[in-house]
Amino acid sequence: MKEQSVIRCSILIFWTFFWGLSVFDKIVPDVHFLWVGKDFFALFVKFFGSLGVKDSLVATLALAGVSSLEAVNFTLYLVAFYNFIKKEKAASEKWFFRAILSSITLFALFSIADQVFGDRFQLLEHGLFWLVLVASWLVFKHGGSHSDPPIALKKSTPLTVALLVGGVLTLGASASILQFSSQTAAAIDLPVQGEEVVPGLYKFDFPFLADKRVWEKTINTFKAEHPELKVNYIYTGPDELNSKKKTHVLVYVFTESR
Numbered sequence: 742m743k744e745q746s747v748i749r750c751s752i753l754i755f756w757t758f759f760w761g762l763s764v765f766d767k768i769v770p771d772v773h774f775l776w777v778g779k780d781f782f783a784l785f786v787k788f789f790g791s792l793g794v795k796d797s798l799v800a801t802l803a804l805a806g807v808s809s810l811e812a813v814n815f816t817l818y819l820v821a822f823y824n825f826i827k828k829e830k831a832a833s834e835k836w837f838f839r840a841i842l843s844s845i846t847l848f849a850l851f852s853i854a855d856q857v858f859g860d861r862f863q864l865l866e867h868g869l870f871w872l873v874l875v876a877s878w879l880v881f882k883h884g885g886s887h888s889d890p891p892i893a894l895k896k897s898t899p900l901t902v903a904l905l906v907g908g909v910l911t912l913g914a915s916a917s918i919l920q921f922s923s924q925t926a927a928a929i930d931l932p933v934q935g936e937e938v939v940p941g942l943y944k945f946d947f948p949f950l951a952d953k954r955v956w957e958k959t960i961n962t963f964k965a966e967h968p969e970l971k972v973n974y975i976y977t978g979p980d981e982l983n984s985k986k987k988t989h990v991l992v993y994v995f996t997e998s999r
Contacts, residue, residue, distance in 0.1 A: 748884060752877050753822040753837065756844070760815035767808045772952060775922055781807075788858045810847050817843055834882065841878045845871055930955065932962040941970075941997055947990040956992070963994065970996040 770778040785800035794800075817840035824833040848871045855864035933955065935943035945959060964972070976993040 745884065749833075749881055750825065752881050753818065753825055753833075756840065756877065757815065757818040757822050760811055760818060760844075764808065764811050764815055767804070767811070775919075788854075788860075791858060807847075810843070814840060814843050814847065837881060838878065841874055845874045848874065930958075932958040935959075935963055935994065941995065943994045943996065945992040945994065947992060951990070960994075967996070969999055971999050972996050 766778055767781060770780045781804055782800065785804045786797055789800050817836055821833050821836035821840055824836060848867050851867040852864055855867060933945045933947055935945045938944050973995045
């Protein structure tokens with residue numbers, strides 16, 4: 742395959758997977774083994790709630806509209822990639838342009854929504870994606886040169902060493918990630934055992950990916966194991982106390998005897 746074709750193929754693969762996984766994230770907004778989804782519905786409810794719109798139907802319709810547009814983007818990139826595989830250059834460029842135009846339109850809408858909802862961090866992120874999309878089209882359409890030599894991977898000592906080192910590092914990192922994920926996934930459905938730090942004060946160190954269901958199991962188990970105690974209030978530790986374990990959450994439960 743020639744150099745320009747490799748770059749084009751890489752661009753198509755990236756954006757196809759980008760929008761495909763984005764749609765999948767809307768379908769599976771939960772935590773599973775080797776997958777951490779995001780609850781976009783709760784996020785949309787929060788955004789519209791900040792404007793005084795409390796009806797969850799509005800957030801539902803907005804999320805459905807965004808998901809539909811992202812599905813359209815994914816389909817356009819998939820068609821462009823399909824035509825690229827078939828070596829239909831003109832058709833691939835046509836569909837890729839449509840996909841880019843649809844994507845920058847969606848990110849423009851996202852940027853307007855960020856201004857309305859006051860989310861300046863997301864505004865920066867969506868603005869950068871808008872620029873990256875324009876750059877992707879320029880590289881895809883006009884990045885080629887008159888001389889487009891084929892990629893020739895000649896066997897050499899540096900290449901062999903790089904492949905061996907890269908393979909070893911990849912296997913090691915993959916094994917470590919899989920081990921950590923399997924151990925973490927087994928713990929996210931179990932109640933957390935509290936530690937009494939001072940009389941009447943219990944500390945709960947929630948593991949990575951623990952959600953509201955883990956908290957419900959934890960507090961119910963705690964009440965069942967300590968019927969003599971009454972829970973007065975619950976306090977979440979500040980960021981400074983969680984700085985050592987950035988992926989963990991500390992929760993303190995203040996109790997008194999009944």
